[in-house]
Amino acid sequence: ILTAAIEVRRRYGETAKIQIMLPLVSEKNELAYLRKIIEETAENLFKELGERIDYKVGTMIETPRAALTAAEIAEVADFFSFGTNDLTQTTYGFSRDDAEAKFMADYLEKNIVKHNPFESIDTRGVGRLVEMATAEGKRTKPTLEVGVCGEHGGDPDSVKFFHKAGLDYVSASPYRVPIARLAAAQAAVGEGVKVAATV
Numbered sequence: 001i002l003t004a005a006i007e008v009r010r011r012y013g014e015t016a017k018i019q020i021m022l023p024l025v026s027e028k029n030e031l032a033y034l035r036k037i038i039e040e041t042a043e044n045l046f047k048e049l050g051e052r053i054d055y056k057v058g059t060m061i062e063t064p065r066a067a068l069t070a071a072e073i074a075e076v077a078d079f080f081s082f083g084t085n086d087l088t089q090t091t092y093g094f095s096r097d098d099a100e101a102k103f104m105a106d107y108l109e110k111n112i113v114k115h116n117p118f119e120s121i122d123t124r125g126v127g128r129l130v131e132m133a134t135a136e137g138k139r140t141k142p143t144l145e146v147g148v149c150g151e152h153g154g155d156p157d158s159v160k161f162f163h164k165a166g167l168d169y170v171s172a173s174p175y176r177v178p179i180a181r182l183a184a185a186q187a188a189v190g191e192g193v194k195v196a197a198t199v
Contacts, residue, residue: 002045005053018055021081025059028072035076058145061133062086070133074140081171082130084152088117091126119151121158131165138166147171156183163187 005016020038025031035057046052058079061067067087070080089095096118107113121127130148137144147169152158154176160183162170172180 002042002053002055003049005055006049006051009053010051015053018053019079020055020057021060021079022057023060023083024062024086025073026063026065026069028069028076031057031059031073032076056145060086060149061130063090064129067129067133071136071140074137074144077137077141077144079145079147080133080137082133082146082148082167083150084121084126084130084148084158085118085150087129088122088126091122091129092117120155121152121161123161127161127165130162130167134166145169151176154180156186159183160187160190 001018001020005018009015022031022034025034038057042055056078058077058081059066059073060083061070061073061080062083063086066073074080085096092099100116100118104113104116104118108116117126121130134146137146146167148158148162148167149171151173152162153170154172156179159170159180163184164187170180170184
């Protein structure tokens with residue numbers, strides 16, 4: 001990745017924004033260990049190429065433990081990206097495939113759940129983990145960039161929730177990008193209207 005980015009800069013004068021994201025980290029020391037390997041490898045590469053390029057190292061927040069220890073993990077992360085599909089699975093204790101194939105339709109019909117938590121964020125459970133981890137991470141490191149990737153990034157209600165929770169970006173499947181952009185704009189405008197109304 002770094003070699004390719006340096007080559008692009010040499011050939012075209014364009015500098016890539018490089019983010020190396022490590023999945024399923026649940027412990028600060030785990031990320032610190034992996035980050036050290038990345039940094040040592042990058043330094044060796046930079047010496048070999050005689051040129052440096054900026055990059056960031058971050059992690060997916062995909063387990064309740066990672067969310068609960070986000071303040072510690074933020075000490076060694078440049079960014080967080082919530083993998084909300086996996087975070088939903090690990091919080092609920094069941095897989096999306098099993099839930100949707102075996103019982104989610106029944107849960108929805110019987111009003112056990114109001115919506116499929118894999119399609120629209122569960123604000124009372126998974127959402128609270130997102131809010132807490134975002135706040136704790138940014139309290140530890142104010143420059144921490146926080147986002148979300150997965151299907152929730154294309155759901156308008158989820159996007160509005162993520163905006164209120166303080167996330168910096170959402171990522172969605174290509175076909176959901178227009179929906180995500182519209183929802184993000186509506187959330188930002190709605191926030192602006194609310195702020196203007198209280199001033």
